[in-house]
Amino acid sequence: MNTHSPHIRPIIRQLDEAAANRIAAGEVVERPASAVKELVENALDAGANRVDVTVVDGGRALIRVADDGCGMTAEDLPLALARHATSKIDGSDLLAIRSFGFRGEALPSLGAVGRLTITSRAAGADGATISVAGGCIGPVRPAAGNRGTVVELRDLFFATPARLKFLRTPRAELQAIAEVVRHLAIAEPSVAFTLSDGEREVFRADAEQGDFFDALQARLARIMGRDFIDNALAIDAERDGVTLTGFAALPTYSRGAAVAQHLYVNGRPVRDKLLTGALRAGYMDVLASGRHPAAVLFVACDPQLVDVNVHPAKAEVRFRDPSAARGLVVSTLRHAMVGAGHRSSSTIGTETAAAFTSEPVEAVNNPQSRPQPSLLARPTAYAAQAPIRPTGFAETPEVAPAPPAQDFPLGTARAQLHENYIVAQTTDGFILVDQHAAHERLVYERLKNQASRRAVTRQALLIPEIVALDEADARRILDLTEELADLGLAIEPFGPGAIAVREVPAMLPRLDAGALLRDILDDLSDGDVSDRLRGRLDAVLSSMACHGSVRSGRRMTLPEMDALLREMEVTPRSGQCNHGRPTWVKLNLTDIERLFGRSG
Structure with a gap:
């Protein structure tokens, strides 16, 4: 009124x-x-x-x-x-x-x-x-x-x-x-x-000693935990008078909320939409849905290049050149993820070991709680524990020992479990690899590399595949005709609501074009508006990689498994799949021995 x-x-x-x-x-x-x-x-x-x-x-x-x-x-x-x-x-x-x-x-x-x-x-x-x-x-x-x-x-x-x-x-x-x-x-x-x-x-x-970077690392270990530092990448970059320093965690060390994000401009804690958006974009194709990166980043520049007098609480800032500040954050984070290669969060191995534990922790960690044979009695005790040979069976020859595990970061392949998990032996433990997730990332990175050079080789289909969609979705896909062509997918209209797929990327000859186009539509709906073009291309490539990677359920030979491991070791971001999930976990011998009460 x-x-x-x-x-x-x-x-x-x-x-x-x-x-x-x-x-x-x-x-x-x-x-x-x-x-x-x-x-x-x-x-x-x-x-x-x-x-x-x-x-x-x-x-x-x-x-x-x-x-x-x-x-x-x-x-x-x-x-x-x-x-x-x-x-x-x-x-x-x-x-x-x-x-x-x-x-x-x-x-x-x-x-x-x-x-x-x-x-x-x-x-x-x-x-x-x-x-x-x-x-x-x-x-x-x-x-x-x-x-x-x-x-x-x-x-x-x-x-x-x-x-x-x-x-x-x-x-x-x-x-x-x-x-x-x-x-x-x-x-x-x-x-x-x-x-x-x-x-x-x-x-x-307590006050930390040393230069700012060393003191910051020690302070973060105290405040955010040793796990954060162990799984964080050091950030140090400069462009056009703007510097970016700090630590950014591996994608597999992510959080369910943005509680582990600390952003500073000229030493001032800020809650800035430009910087949080840049942080999210830096992890764009390596983070699982609903997960948030963990990072502590310091942006420093001449005070004349940033206005801190935006709000009385002084938590917001305004950059004179917002695109330069945003571009520095995004490109530096992406470069750091590339440099991390196949690294994955060490906490995943700890969680894996915990999942294997089948008895109370006190018993596992205290082997003295169970009777132990003396040193002189151990040979007899071990002989008594050997499997009993069934009578009536011929002696079987001794099994030749497996070749020694070479000193590769991801070890030497030994077996495949459930037609999806590769077991590889390292010098100090073993690696468990999700073959589909790992190959999906490898194919994705190959496609991105080719797309950046406009060098995706295409293969014509003997019979074009006709995909039926509703007219609105068909128009959305056809709007991407030129972009899809750069990615190796040649399409054209085929009547109302229908699309003809005539060529596919040569590395994906058995592509299900209908499923791919529908996944592209879903991915575009979830795209980040501020990175529409980049996100659009990456979403298409990610869908292609998912459809063209080694599927769960496929049996692989040991040479194929080893080839996959070696390619993972030299491929950027191979520690996580396109959806941000880890591609491998590691159990150290010390963790395994602890599971069996042998750590005493």
């Missing part, structure tokens, strides 16, 4: 400073985690080597951030609580920003919605403290303390009680705060961080 009347002129009023600060706080301080982010960023901007965060009741009752940075003088404290007062910039160039903060809004906003106390001491000066509650600033008073700053925020949102209704449980708010601290701890690996809830330490990261 419209409560305004054209006959009543509304009065324009100047809001007082307290109301203005509360409105600004709504943009800057969304929840306790937002307050922690602003205060920790201030500490980092002050050159802190250590930041300690304490929260009570999920940040509602207390947020305390202590640092050992440069500190402030008594004269600085009132200015720190004034809106748009900052030491980070002089205001002459809003694109020359090299710090986390620059707006001068955080402290006055926090003081407008809570009870804020700042105690600080600069080198060579006396300590001082100042308090503000609901926008009312108190006097500066002397205070004792070490160099640095301690900020205490109590009773958050007491001045805006409506905001309290939107907060989640204390546990959920603490988790959000922990995530903020982790993000910033990754950005500054040489700084020590702690987070406690007043009773226990929730998070701790």
Whole structure:
């Protein structure tokens, strides 16, 4: 209902400073985690080597951030609580920003919605403290303390009680705060961080030594786990003044949600659609549906090339040349996946070993829990355990030993199980390969290589294959006639809703054209709009590869299996199939011996 009347002129009023600060706080301080982010960023901007965060009741009752940075003088404290007062910039160039903060809004906003106390001491000066509650600033008073700053925020949102209704449980708010601290701890690996809830330490990261790359690797191992580092590819690239560094996990080390993605621009944690889209595109044809890549990536460039003054929360950025930044991320990630070759996540082998376990872990890991023969008794014991020969059967000759496993990364083929799984022996264990998934990737990479050179050899069909579709789908396929021709598939219309397939790629002579065209239609429906052309071509090639690869159920000879293994070792991205599933898993001898209780 419209409560305004054209006959009543509304009065324009100047809001007082307290109301203005509360409105600004709504943009800057969304929840306790937002307050922690602003205060920790201030500490980092002050050159802190250590930041300690304490929260009570999920940040509602207390947020305390202590640092050992440069500190402030008594004269600085009132200015720190004034809106748009900052030491980070002089205001002459809003694109020359090299710090986390620059707006001068955080402290006055926090003081407008809570009870804020700042105690600080600069080198060579006396300590001082100042308090503000609901926008009312108190006097500066002397205070004792070490160099640095301690900020205490109590009773958050007491001045805006409506905001309290939107907060989640204390546990959920603490988790959000922990995530903020982790993000910033990754950005500054040489700084020590702690987070406690007043009773226990929730998070701790000691300062890491070495250059940034070494310190980052150690910090990520602590925060994201050793498995991430063991299965991550080092990223280091530069183009047109923009650098990209960090770590990106193998496709087979993926997650069910985007919780392991940390993106930074000039050291600032960001949630940027351009970069997340580029990250997704970099893994476009190597990631399973519904899976998300794990990566920590740092984009660095001249501050003049990126605008961080897009939103008060400073989580969004805008690049002067978005295509250059996006292109660098996509091409670097794809190049890294190519360089990874046949690598697959080491965690898959661990999961495989766990799947084999058939008795309680305690028994498996404790061979002493079962009787063991002495060293002198073992020959007799082993002889007693030998299979009993049935009477009445002739002696069988000794079976010739298998040739030794050569030192190939994927070993030497020994057998085929269930007409789909290749067993290969390595010097320190064995490999299990999904023959269909592996060959599908090999064919796909061959097709992509040929397509990039417009060199796909075509073979004419003796009798064209006629595929019936509905008219809309037929038009969609016919719109791709030229692109499909580049991929070795020659089609033409054959009446309403029908398509004639006249030529197919020579490497896929037994192609089921009807099934292929229907799969192409499905793949196009799932394509990424931002990569439509590339995605369209790759979707077609992927469908071709799936239809033309070695099928499950086909018996293979040992030489054929070995040839497949050798080709996998030299083919990019062969550690996962076109759909992102692993093509092979490895069990080390130590894992196998543990399964049989022989690790004691």
